[in-house]
Amino acid sequence: MSRFQQQGAVEYDGRIGTLVPGYAALHQTSAAWLKATLPAQARVLVLGAGTGAEVLALAQQNPDWHITALEPSGDMLAVARAKCAAAQRHNVAFVHGYAEDLPVAAPFDAALCLLVMHFIDTTAAKQQFLNQAAAQLVAGAPLLLCDLMQGHNIERMAMVHYAIGQGLPESQGEALQRRLQTEFFALSEAELARLAQQAGFRQPEVYFRALGFAAFVLLKAE
Structure with missing residues (x-):
């Protein structure tokens, strides 16, 4: 998507907090x-x-975690690298690609996996994504996943009004409403x-919710 490439990647941080309540x-x-829940030397993907x-956010909570940052957009990953370098976070490995590009x-x-899977356009592809995520986890490990969930029109309108209240020009409100319907x-x-469950996780449990966005803990079955 163009908004994750080149100038879109540079401007991403300036717009995402406006569009996602509680970002x-x-x-x-x-x-x-x-x-x-994790030990001091945990490996986090x-x-x-x-x-x-x-x-x-992870490095701030625990600088001893070993973090692997996986991202398919090279432009977005470049911004992440620069941020971590500026913050002197040296416990991060950066991987350009997808889950299948990680070592088995x-x-x-x-x-x-925050604000990612709602861009995957088919159920089969979402299933494959969750399968690949599960394959990277030890038994009992959590996957924290947040996405835009199915909702009603009033909720979507509230999201538009939230964005306008955070600084989105009112002239862009209708375009945002269309994007919520067609691009997610x-x-x-x-x-x-x-x-x-089909990917090998237990029942998801909510740990965060803001308007149409919800975050869940998915524990990999032992």
């Missing part, structure tokens, strides 16, 4: 949840690391639970 709190809450918001024998103690491929919570 900063989501990352801080996710890192805190892992802090409460960030699927779709983007410009590094998750990586920095690279088990992680936890993974994050949202699951219901029941559908997510079904796909998660």
Whole structure:
């Protein structure tokens, strides 16, 4: 997608907090949840690391975690690298590519996938994505996943009004509403639970919610 490439990658941080309610709190809450459950030397995989918001939140919670940041957009990954260098975070390995590009024998103690899977456009591809995520985790490890979920029109309108309240020009409100309908491929919570179970995870449990966005803990079955 063009908004994740070149100038879109550079401008990403300036717009994402406007569009996603609780964006900063989501990352801080996710890192805190892992802090409460993981050992000091844990191996953490960030699927779709983007410009590094998750990586920095994780490093702030525990600088001794070994973090692998996986991102298919080279431009986004370059921003993440620069951020981590500026913050002197040296415990991050950057991988340009997809989950299938990771070594098969690279088990992680936890993974994050925040605001990624709702861009995958088919159920079959979402299933494959979850299967690949599960393959990278040790038994009992958590996958923290947040996406835009299926919702009703009032909720979507509230998201538009939220964005306008955060600084989005009102003239762009209708375009945002159309994007929410056409560029996001949202699951219901029941559908997510079904796909998660087929990938080898237990029942998803909510740990964060803001308007149409919901974050879940998926524990890999032992």
